[in-house]
Amino acid sequence: MYNKIIALIFTIGILLSLSFKSEDYKTCNVEEALKACKRKLIPFSFQDRKTITFKYEADKQMNEYEVQLFNGERYRIVLNSTYSPGVEFEIYDGKKTNKTRKLLYDSRKDKDEGDLLIYHPETIPYIYIDVIIPSSKNQNQEGCATIMIGYELTFVD
Amino acid sequence: MKNHISYPLTIIVLVFILFSCSDQSVEKKEQETKTEAIEPQDEVGTEDFYFFLPSPIQIAHILKRSGLLFSAEWINDPAKYDQYQTRTAGLLNLGVYTGDLAYCILNDRTEESLKYINSIKKLSDKLDMSEIYYSDNTMTRIESAVNNKDSLVNFIISTQENLSDYAYSSNQLSILMITFAGAWVETVYIGAHADNESPERVGETLSEEMGILKNLIDGLESTVQDNPEISTLTTQLKDFEQKMYSRDGENKPINFSSDQIEILKKEIAIIRNNITNN
Numbered sequence: 001m002y003n004k005i006i007a008l009i010f011t012i013g014i015l016l017s018l019s020f021k022s023e024d025y026k027t028c029n030v031e032e033a034l035k036a037c038k039r040k041l042i043p044f045s046f047q048d049r050k051t052i053t054f055k056y057e058a059d060k061q062m063n064e065y066e067v068q069l070f071n072g073e074r075y076r077i078v079l080n081s082t083y084s085p086g087v088e089f090e091i092y093d094g095k096k097t098n099k100t101r102k103l104l105y106d107s108r109k110d111k112d113e114g115d116l117l118i119y120h121p122e123t124i125p126y127i128y129i130d131v132i133i134p135s136s137k138n139q140n141q142e143g144c145a146t147i148m149i150g151y152e153l154t155f156v157d
Numbered sequence: 158m159k160n161h162i163s164y165p166l167t168i169i170v171l172v173f174i175l176f177s178c179s180d181q182s183v184e185k186k187e188q189e190t191k192t193e194a195i196e197p198q199d200e201v202g203t204e205d206f207y208f209f210l211p212s213p214i215q216i217a218h219i220l221k222r223s224g225l226l227f228s229a230e231w232i233n234d235p236a237k238y239d240q241y242q243t244r245t246a247g248l249l250n251l252g253v254y255t256g257d258l259a260y261c262i263l264n265d266r267t268e269e270s271l272k273y274i275n276s277i278k279k280l281s282d283k284l285d286m287s288e289i290y291y292s293d294n295t296m297t298r299i300e301s302a303v304n305n306k307d308s309l310v311n312f313i314i315s316t317q318e319n320l321s322d323y324a325y326s327s328n329q330l331s332i333l334m335i336t337f338a339g340a341w342v343e344t345v346y347i348g349a350h351a352d353n354e355s356p357e358r359v360g361e362t363l364s365e366e367m368g369i370l371k372n373l374i375d376g377l378e379s380t381v382q383d384n385p386e387i388s389t390l391t392t393q394l395k396d397f398e399q400k401m402y403s404r405d406g407e408n409k410p411i412n413f414s415s416d417q418i419e420i421l422k423k424e425i426a427i428i429r430n431n432i433t434n435n
Contacts, residue, residue, distance in 0.1 A: 045314045047211060048210045049325075050209070064207060066372065068208075068368050068369060070365060125365070125368055125409060153310065154218075
């Protein structure tokens with residue numbers, strides 16, 4: 001009887017550890033996510049940032065952000081999905097309502113680069129960053145994705 | 158004994174198989190939904206606005222690069238910081254002073270720059286926001302490097318970042334939008350009025366700056382409610398946007414004609430003077 005209880009506890013432990021490992025969720029740490037973005041932004045200077053906090057749902061979700069880029073300036077965009085496993089970033093030259101818009105960047109192609117990605121936009125005057133949150137069986141699991149934009153200081157020595 | 162070992166092992170194997178299959182089915186579902194159109198109602202709920210703001214020094218730099226010359230005639234008096242009595246007027250003019258400071262820095266006006274830094278310090282004290290503008294001994298670093306353009310530029314960049322951190326962490330995005338509104342109005346006002354060594358480029362540059370206006374209005378409306386001063390400002394900005402439509406069919410900046418620039422000068426002066434004379 002005693003051995004059976006031990007075996008059952010052991011089994012439940014394995015079950016729990018497997019369930020956590022299968023999705024690799026981490027508790028959102030916005031401060032750390034922003035610090036990581038900032039480190040990756042260098043040598044570009046901080047312009048603005050967004051943190052998208054969300055709960056995974058049965059359906060796929062999406063947010064779109066507009067960025068105005070000025071002619072002749074150089075920019076760096078840092079995309080951080082450390083605390084949002086499965087989230088993908090797509091960058092377009094038009095809004096989601098524009099059926100003929102062109103895909104400029106897809107984070108799926110940088111899968112091997114890890115959770116902290118860099119993109120240098122060249123299209124002006126607007127680009128649109130789509131943050132795509134996948135459907136998940138772990139509904140109500142929270143996640144946060146962070147985007148930071150910087151520009152090159154061309155006017156100081 | 159044999160049963161005691163095989164029981165958990167069997168369950169482990171079953172659980173492993175179950176999770177493997179489950180992951181595959183989720184992966185398959187994601188691949189299937191990848192090509193589906195995502196409807197607007199799928200947006201994640203947030204009180205945030207859906208665009209990125211430019212930096213005040215960046216928008217000033219766009220004008221400077223187009224040939225804008227320095228003239229003290231078009232900047233707000235740094236001594237007026239004490240006359241702004243409401244919080245909204247204070248925040249708007251904090252932005253105005255940031256725009257003026259960027260203009261002075263980019264034109265190597267160190268003495269004027271320090272006056273604006275001082276006014277920003279006093280105004281931010283009044284608004285109980287001094288920790289944003291004077292964290293990490295910023296003032297000491299500025300004062301010890303008065304002739305260093307890098308330090309002055311870094312002041313604007315770091316305060317923009319501090320302001321952003323403060324606004325997001327305290328859920329007061331209105332602060333970010335109102336100060337940006339002041340900086341944008343001031344920069345466009347200066348850009349339209351100050352002399353330019355390449356006057357033929359003014360129309361296109363101002364049109365490029367006008368591309369921010371729609372988002373500025375949306376941002377103010379989504380973050381500020383029940384504020385008569387901001388309601389008046391957004392009404393003026395909407396009217397301004399209608400009169401100065403600055404985009405072609407492909408959403409690219411058009412080149413304003415000299416007549417359009419004259420209208421812009423008049424309209425932006427009304428908006429700007431309402432802010433600075435408040």
